[in-house]
Amino acid sequence: MTQQELIYQIKKKNSFLCIGLDVDLDKIPTHLLKSEDPIFEFNKQIIDATHHLSVAYKPNTAFYEAYGIKGWKSLEKTIRYLNENYPDIFTIADAKRGDIGNTSTMYAKAFFEDLKFDSVTVAPYMGSDSVEPFLAFEDKFTILLALTSNKGGLDFQGLKVNENELYKEVLQKAITWKNNQNLMFVVGATKAEYFKDIREIVPNHFLLVPGVGAQGGNLQDVCKYGLTKDVGLLINSSRGIIYAGNNKDFAEKAKEKALELQQQMEVILANL
Amino acid sequence: MTQQELIYQIKKKNSFLCIGLDVDLDKIPTHLLKSEDPIFEFNKQIIDATHHLSVAYKPNTAFYEAYGIKGWKSLEKTIRYLNENYPDIFTIADAKRGDIGNTSTMYAKAFFEDLKFDSVTVAPYMGSDSVEPFLAFEDKFTILLALTSNKGGLDFQGLKVNENELYKEVLQKAITWKNNQNLMFVVGATKAEYFKDIREIVPNHFLLVPGVGAQGGNLQDVCKYGLTKDVGLLINSSRGIIYAGNNKDFAEKAKEKALELQQQMEVILANL
Numbered sequence: 001m002t003q004q005e006l007i008y009q010i011k012k013k014n015s016f017l018c019i020g021l022d023v024d025l026d027k028i029p030t031h032l033l034k035s036e037d038p039i040f041e042f043n044k045q046i047i048d049a050t051h052h053l054s055v056a057y058k059p060n061t062a063f064y065e066a067y068g069i070k071g072w073k074s075l076e077k078t079i080r081y082l083n084e085n086y087p088d089i090f091t092i093a094d095a096k097r098g099d100i101g102n103t104s105t106m107y108a109k110a111f112f113e114d115l116k117f118d119s120v121t122v123a124p125y126m127g128s129d130s131v132e133p134f135l136a137f138e139d140k141f142t143i144l145l146a147l148t149s150n151k152g153g154l155d156f157q158g159l160k161v162n163e164n165e166l167y168k169e170v171l172q173k174a175i176t177w178k179n180n181q182n183l184m185f186v187v188g189a190t191k192a193e194y195f196k197d198i199r200e201i202v203p204n205h206f207l208l209v210p211g212v213g214a215q216g217g218n219l220q221d222v223c224k225y226g227l228t229k230d231v232g233l234l235i236n237s238s239r240g241i242i243y244a245g246n247n248k249d250f251a252e253k254a255k256e257k258a259l260e261l262q263q264q265m266e267v268i269l270a271n272l
Numbered sequence: 273m274t275q276q277e278l279i280y281q282i283k284k285k286n287s288f289l290c291i292g293l294d295v296d297l298d299k300i301p302t303h304l305l306k307s308e309d310p311i312f313e314f315n316k317q318i319i320d321a322t323h324h325l326s327v328a329y330k331p332n333t334a335f336y337e338a339y340g341i342k343g344w345k346s347l348e349k350t351i352r353y354l355n356e357n358y359p360d361i362f363t364i365a366d367a368k369r370g371d372i373g374n375t376s377t378m379y380a381k382a383f384f385e386d387l388k389f390d391s392v393t394v395a396p397y398m399g400s401d402s403v404e405p406f407l408a409f410e411d412k413f414t415i416l417l418a419l420t421s422n423k424g425g426l427d428f429q430g431l432k433v434n435e436n437e438l439y440k441e442v443l444q445k446a447i448t449w450k451n452n453q454n455l456m457f458v459v460g461a462t463k464a465e466y467f468k469d470i471r472e473i474v475p476n477h478f479l480l481v482p483g484v485g486a487q488g489g490n491l492q493d494v495c496k497y498g499l500t501k502d503v504g505l506l507i508n509s510s511r512g513i514i515y516a517g518n519n520k521d522f523a524e525k526a527k528e529k530a531l532e533l534q535q536q537m538e539v540i541l542a543n544l
Binding site: 022024060062063065066067068069072073076096097098099100101103104106107109110114115123124125126127128129130131145148149150151152153154155156157159160161162166169170173 | 294340427432
């Protein structure tokens, strides 16, 4: 998917919602556990109920890897289901990969070519040659961790380097890399005031924003500083949506929560 | 495996060699491609030929993931083969993971409990709560990226923070984390002179050192500054050993290369 297509979808659906498919067998409705592939069954029902309200889905690969080969099969089935049934959806492998050049190419192939994701999250610590192999894929996006929303996020990301915090240095360097038009950035929503500074460094790049909802971030605050003329934001919600219900009507409950967010987004977009 | 057991194995074998199992179907001898699982078959023969010369094996998970579910099966078979046949070997999942707390726990379970690796490599960018879930596992080791040997390694790792380079800050903070006795660090061999400073910060922790051989690092230089009274080093070689030959005698050729390194290590250990 190209960035123009993503923007078109956002405007068509009046939504810049991304739904995180972080599926934990301990948390899904128990009646699903009897099905052949409970994780895929859960995802399928969530996707079918919410696809008109969201523009992106983001499975966190850790949740799948934790179940070994069975988990990888569920991931494969989920991405295939999305690509076959909802080709207009932007798909994100939240894998937080990053390795030396040659190895990053292997990862890029695994996620972009083998699994056919539109994008993958990547960690910046190993520098340019660990990220550029991902950027080399046309119409695929590399979503680089900049500022994460976890408690320890600032342990290193907040350290001052060259009078700037490290995460700003990451943004500044990254946009000089080859094929940087294929970059997006992860910026946690728990620090909405930071979006102002961030938009001075990356005025146009898309930002993937976790931390709205369960982690306490506020949608309006994020949008106030983070929106661009082409929207430029994907707001992720995982637990807040997918675990909204825990009975047979879980997908309906998820839809209600997704609708709440989509409606807030529609208001925000109307004022853009 | 405990650290004491690892040290015992090093002294018994007169070797602190780790062999990287970065298996690429384009590089292995073509006669193996006919077997049911060429990657596992390659690994099995390499391990059988070299296990008496090395104390550790390190599959880089990217190389397995690149082949999808088939690749994960090869990885599972490889780690199971090691654990069943060579329980004295220290095993490293070179996965460079790192995510928010809950998700890191999923990864830790996947590698430590499901696959039964002794250790896993982890990236520090997301801070303490992305690493501590790994450290909570007893007799399992978390090998944190500090200074990597790739070209772009210094892009961020070399930035000055608090008058120190970022990688030193990573070392300094990490050793204050809970269960830091379960930490080891990745320090690339291409900058042997850096080991002096590093040993001032982490005098006793084990360092996993890639970059000897193919990437140009020098074993003697690394040992001069990096060795501790308990050795404290695992020197990794991947391509230099596993691709030493490309015919039916590839395992024998790998053994010769491993033996060269082991003999150099034996001399170094004799002078410790």
